Amino acid sequence: MISEIKLNNFRCFKSSSISLSPEINFFYGANGSGKTSILEALYMCSSGRSFKSSNVQSLISFDEEVFSITGYDSSRGYTLQIIKNKTNPISIKVNNTKITTSKLIKEFPATAIHNNTFSFANAAPDFRRKMVDRSLFVSDIGFSETWFAFYKTLKQRNSIIKSRNINNIDPWNKKFSEEGEVLHKKRLVFFEQSLKEFKDILSKLNPCRTTKYLEQTTIEYSPGWDSGLGIYEALLENQSRDLVRKTTTTGPHKADIKININNVEAKQILSRGEQKILSILWCCSQHEVLRKIYNINATLIIDDIKSELDNTTFEIFLDLLKHLNNQIIFSCIDDHFSSKIKPENKDFKKFHVEQLK
Numbered sequence: 008m009i010s011e012i013k014l015n016n017f018r019c020f021k022s023s024s025i026s027l028s029p030e031i032n033f034f035y036g037a038n039g040s041g042k043t044s045i046l047e048a049l050y051m052c053s054s055g056r057s058f059k060s061s062n063v064q065s066l067i068s069f070d071e072e073v074f075s076i077t078g079y080d081s082s083r084g085y086t087l088q089i090i091k092n093k094t095n096p097i098s099i100k101v102n103n104t105k106i107t108t109s110k111l112i113k114e115f116p117a118t119a120i121h122n123n124t125f126s127f128a129n130a131a132p133d134f135r136r137k138m139v140d141r142s143l144f145v146s147d148i149g150f151s152e153t154w155f156a157f158y159k160t161l162k163q164r165n166s167i168i169k170s171r172n173i174n175n176i177d178p179w180n181k182k183f184s185e186e187g188e189v190l191h192k193k194r195l196v197f198f199e200q201s202l203k204e205f206k207d208i209l210s211k212l213n214p215c216r217t218t219k220y221l222e223q224t225t226i227e228y229s230p231g232w233d234s235g236l237g238i239y240e241a242l243l244e245n246q247s248r249d250l251v252r253k254t255t256t257t258g259p260h261k262a263d264i265k266i267n268i269n270n271v272e273a274k275q276i277l278s279r280g281e282q283k284i285l286s287i288l289w290c291c292s293q294h295e296v297l298r299k300i301y302n303i304n305a306t307l308i309i310d311d312i313k314s315e316l317d318n319t320t321f322e323i324f325l326d327l328l329k330h331l332n333n334q335i336i337f338s339c340i341d342d343h344f345s346s347k348i349k350p351e352n353k354d355f356k357k358f359h360v361e362q363l364k
């Protein structure tokens with residue numbers, strides 16, 4: 008995990024160094040002070056990309072040619088350097104050696120919750136699927152091979168379906184179902200482990216109206232095909248529909264996590280605050296699985312924690328902090344910890360963003 012970060016010509020930061028806690032980090036400050044920018048830089052240390060802009064060049068401070076982010080992980084003695092100048096592609100190095108983003112996430116795993124992705128329940132299925140996949144990429148050495156093999160076969164099958172020349176489709180159906188089965192099983196195991204943690208965390212929180220509500224929520228893994236059938240049988244059954252739609256309509260690439268309350272989709276029922284706390288709890292559950300089962304400490308980054316949350320729901324978050332063991336980094340406009348005692352028994356660091364410049 009990142010214990011120190013240095014920003015140079017990154018957005019509104021000319022030159023700033025921040026020493027982070029391995030546990031709880033809180034950034035506060037007025038609009039435009041740079042909270043999102045700091046969290047964005049920290050998320051870049053895991054993903055190599057920004058959660059805010061698709062154009063990395065826009066992160067270079069105005070009138071400058073290059074930004075750099077330097078990270079240090081004191082527990083392992085690892086260094087990280089991200090450099091982007093206007094003319095060259097982004098360069099990412101761990102311990103002075105170039106690294107791809109798919110390897111970077113394994114070195115510095117992190118999940119970010121920000122205003123565009125605060126609702127896990129309201130997002131598209133691929134968002135929830137990718138959340139599970141990302142954790143598997145980090146924790147399971149064989150997962151990337153499994154994943155790439157399946158998606159390559161899916162692409163092949165789709166081009167056969169599109170060509171409508173399906174005489175030789177059977178070997179592809181078999182390959183698809185074999186590789187899909189391996190992928191599905193890995194996802195299902197991780198999902199079940201996460202669900203167990205989710206229930207466990209929920210049971211530890213002080214009961215209130217929202218936690219009672221969340222206890223009524225059912226979270227189920229939906230494999231992406233009629234689970235009464237094998238994948239191969241499901242492909243055969245849906246082949247004519249696939250030909251009409253010109254794509255493979257069933258299979259593990261359609262997997263989802265279904266969240267329901269009284270058999271109605273949670274996004275139709277839950278308030279925005281309830282959706283946000285549900286997302287936070289789910290991320291924490293996945294991170295607990297990574298920590299407990301795979302000994303991986305992933306960082307949770309939450310921008311603008313207080314938006315959507317009223318005081319009661321914010322109390323759930325504060326209560327949650329007591330039960331977390333991983334690094335967490337979050338921001339807010341106001342200093343919500345001025346009158347509160349810092350979270351018990353935790354290494355808590357508070358930063359006034361204006362003073363970091």
Ligand SMILES: Nc1ncnc2c1ncn2[C@@H]1O[C@H](COP(=O)(O)OP(=O)(O)OP(=O)(O)O)[C@@H](O)[C@H]1O
Nearest residue numbers: 018019038039040041042043044065066067068069
């Ligand atoms: N490339 C850039 N160069 C210089 N300044 C920039 C650049 N990109 C963004 N900024 C400015 O950096 C400042 C900090 O933005 P940021 O989004 O981090 O603020 P924030 O503290 O999260 O504010 P809010 O509370 O409104 O979310 C803003 O004034 C923004 O206009």
Ligand SMILES: [Mg+2]
Nearest residue numbers: 042043044311
């Ligand atoms: Mg912001």
